[in-house]
Amino acid sequence: MxxxxxxxxxxxxxxxxxxxxxxxxxxxxxxxxxxxxxxxxxxxxxxxxxxxxxxxxxxxxxxxxxxxxxxxxxxxxxxxxxxxxxxxxxxxxxxxxxxxxxxxxxxxxxxxxxxxxxxxxxxxxxxxxxxxxxxxxxxxxxxxxxxxxxxxxxxxxxxxxxxxxxxxxxxxxxxxxxxxxxxxxxxxxxxxxxxxxxxxxxxxxxxxxxDMGSPEGLKRACDARREELGIDSWVGNAPSADSRFVRSVVKCVADIPADASFTDSILYEGATVQPGESVVREIRGRGFCWKL
Structure with missing residues (x-):
């Protein structure tokens, strides 16, 4: 074995x-x-x-x-x-x-x-x-x-x-x-x-x-995984067809304002999002925001 x-x-x-x-x-x-x-x-x-x-x-x-x-x-x-x-x-x-x-x-x-x-x-x-x-x-x-x-x-x-x-x-x-x-x-x-x-x-x-050791590599890995799964976005614990999420991965669902939108972005637990905000090509988490 x-x-x-x-x-x-x-x-x-x-x-x-x-x-x-x-x-x-x-x-x-x-x-x-x-x-x-x-x-x-x-x-x-x-x-x-x-x-x-x-x-x-x-x-x-x-x-x-x-x-x-x-x-x-x-x-x-x-x-x-x-x-x-x-x-x-x-x-x-x-x-x-x-x-x-x-x-x-x-x-x-x-x-x-x-x-x-x-x-x-x-x-x-x-x-x-x-x-x-x-x-x-x-x-x-x-x-x-x-x-x-x-x-x-x-x-x-x-x-x-x-x-x-x-x-x-x-x-x-x-x-x-x-x-x-x-x-x-x-x-x-x-x-x-x-x-x-x-x-x-x-x-x-x-x-x-x-190599997912950098923010850019992490984003590429997430994009490749979405493609492998055949999905546009992943929100919480499941794929999402919600039009607010475009090519995005959002883990901190409880903290997301209902009128915020996301494009080509990744949000981990602890990320801060303002009401009405449009998040584009960013990775956010607790205490950080990486613009891609």
């Missing part, structure tokens, strides 16, 4: 003050948090064991993980980077390979296709690449193997892609991971240097992938 780890220990600093009240993986993206959406995608693989790590506002992550049926919440007194949590899971006796996903990215990858490609490639681990020119730092050789990471190690030539945050590690790879390692890129380098470069799957490089 394969293990799945969703990384959820980050501080979410780019989304403060929204993330002063909740960790970024629990920020609602229309009808569900990214943590819940990632768990749903993971379960489409079949029988999996769900893990999540937690540090910032860990009690909230623990409560949500319990509600969603996670096997284990790995509490981190201090942030261990990416390599640390992976090694901990293996050293605790979990076997069957490990699929790793980010708790701050909205994506529409075919995970089953990625895992199948990873296993078929014959490498001990694999990375899922996307085309995001601003940060296309991975370099991939003609065999589809990682040859370098720009400004870090290895070759500067080869096809360039961005690491999506989705990866798969076999038990063999995890057994070689140093428990004290913080930066996963250091492990990648050691494996490349040892002649065991990971496979980089680029077959889904044009699939939807959104």
């Amino acid at each position: 394969m293990n799945v780890l969703i990384l959820a220990a980050g501080l979410g600093t780019r989304l403060r003050p929204l993330t002063l009240d909740m960790p970024k993986p629990l920020v609602p993206v229309v009808d569900a948090s990214v943590l819940e959406l990632q768990a749903q995608k993971a379960r489409q693989l079949g029988e999996v064991v769900l893990h999540v790590n937690a540090h910032y506002l860990a009690d909230q992550v623990e409560a949500e993980a319990a509600r969603l049926g996670f096997e284990k919440v790995w509490l981190e007194p201090e942030i261990l980077g990416t390599a640390g949590p992976l090694s901990r899971i293996y050293r605790a006796g979990y076997r069957g390979g490990l699929l790793v996903m980010n708790g701050d990215a909205y994506c529409q990858f075919d995970l089953a296709r990625f895992v199948e490609a990873a296993v078929s490639a014959g490498a001990d681990f694999a990375l899922l690449g996307v085309d995001f020119p601003k940060v296309n730092t991975l370099r991939v050789d003609s065999r589809g193997r990682l040859s370098g990471v720009l400004k870090n190690f290895g070759e500067s030539e080869g096809e360039a892609v961005t690491f999506s945050g989705v990866s798969w590690y076999s038990d063999a790879a995890l057994s070689r991971m140093d428990a004290a390692e913080f930066n996963i890129v250091n492990f990648w380098k050691s494996e490349v240097d040892a002649g065991r470069p990971p496979f980089v799957d680029m077959s889904q490089k044009d699939a939807l992938w959104i």
